[in-house]
Amino acid sequence: MLPVRPFPALLLRKQSKRVLVVADLHIGWEVTLTERGVHVPSQTPKILNKITRLIESCKPTSLIFLGDVKHTVTGVKMGEWRDIPDFFETLGKKVPDIQVIPGNHDGSLEPLLPEFVKILPSTGVVLWDIGLFHGHAWPAPELLGCRRLVTGHVHPMVVFRDPAGFRISRPVWVKTKCNGEQLAKSLLKHASVKVQKNPADSLLKLFDVKLRCSQLFIMPSFNDFLGGQPINWKSLGRNARSRPFIGPVLRSGSIDIDNAETYLLDGTFLGKISQLRAFS
Template identity: 35%
Template sequence: MTDIQPIHGIPALRVGSIMVIADLHIGLEAQLISKGFHITSRTEDMFDCIIDNASDCNKLIVLGDVKNSVPGSSKQEYREIPDFFCRLTEHFNTVTVVRGNHDTNIEEYLPPEVHTAPASGLRIGDVGFIHGHTWPSAEVMACDTLVLAHNHPAMYFVDGVKKQTAEPCWLRGGFVSGGDRYLEHPKEFIVVPAFNRILGGSPVNAENGEFLGPLMKPEFMDLDDAGIYLLDGIYLGKRKDNLVNCRLSSRYRRD
């Protein structure tokens, strides 16, 4: 069984010797600037965070949404993505990007040393990796643990005066079925929080909230009993025991 553990304090997962991150959305700052926000690029901060926390990892997997613009691209994406990944290849033996829904023509931005995997996912040993916006392959679904992203999971808090805050979190639970589509299914799933902290997140504990992607449905996953963990490792309990009535603003609903 492959050892799978969150890396303490950051939205990254260690799967054996592999570091797994998701939802970089490089170019988001350009979009926000065009709307009047005053913000600087976080791409260098993300690079430093990866390198500073990758001491035990010699491989890197990015679970999709490397770029932000869809369709099209911003000058920031053209300028920053190639350099970002070129430098990553100097620190890891292999770097792999699993396609997300924002990654149209992502090969145009990546150095030749970077591998790409289709949106249907990648399987390494008993672990499967997908972005999560589309159906995984049967091979990926036959794994023991499925690691996916796309939802930017966050724990939503409401205090006594109705002030609302959200913190990035991990969601980890079990599969119940492969539905009518798959003969085999994983034993468990892990939803990875967005690596770009500017994104905010989608509340995993919203009453009547819906998750993005075809797999994150009660038909396939036991979402009620899934465990919620903050980035510092604190276990908050099962999702069904943390449900709150909250207003979903655009800040928490990026895909």
């Protein structure tokens, strides 16, 4: 599992298979601006250009979109109606296998996709020893059998502010520990399952899943034009549970947000989130 520097993309490899994962494209975001009188040309050609360069350098056998391909949450805006089918048709000529894990913005995405694009469950998928899910909803129990989980949805950014009021924000990768027992407990509770004294036993008994997850990676958004969540905000650590945007897994108390490591897209290690709060 390798981040493809300096792209917000992940390459997963096993034998001859090469799976490229990208998250949160939010195609059509600029259409929402146009509706409010701010006219920005379609960003889809730029996104397509970037993903094409990535495909040329990684030569993937599969491409997985980790949710939020489109921007409007329900329904379809004019720009999306035009851009999304063309976008996938172009990629289909370059990569033999294309799959989408739907995110919370992907309502009505299916009619826009060419038939060769496979739609995966929105509860995520297991790929070898890696659990991939978007992050707006609970993953399927079988993902907890993977040592590593990869999610999107948050569009993590680190924000630095200086005394003059200048602000710099950069998209980052987040790598952190995940308490499998706690996560299993929350997930079972959500599934209205009575948890026995040991959540790992319940997971095994009810879902035939051996609890293994211990690490979580949050992917940056693939769309440069889009904002994100400043994950080093002073209040985020304390109030993580009350912030609905970050999704049930991050709210479950099983993710060590304070000690999460952040990396720029070029691989530079910035520090732990708890250290970076002082600069936000």
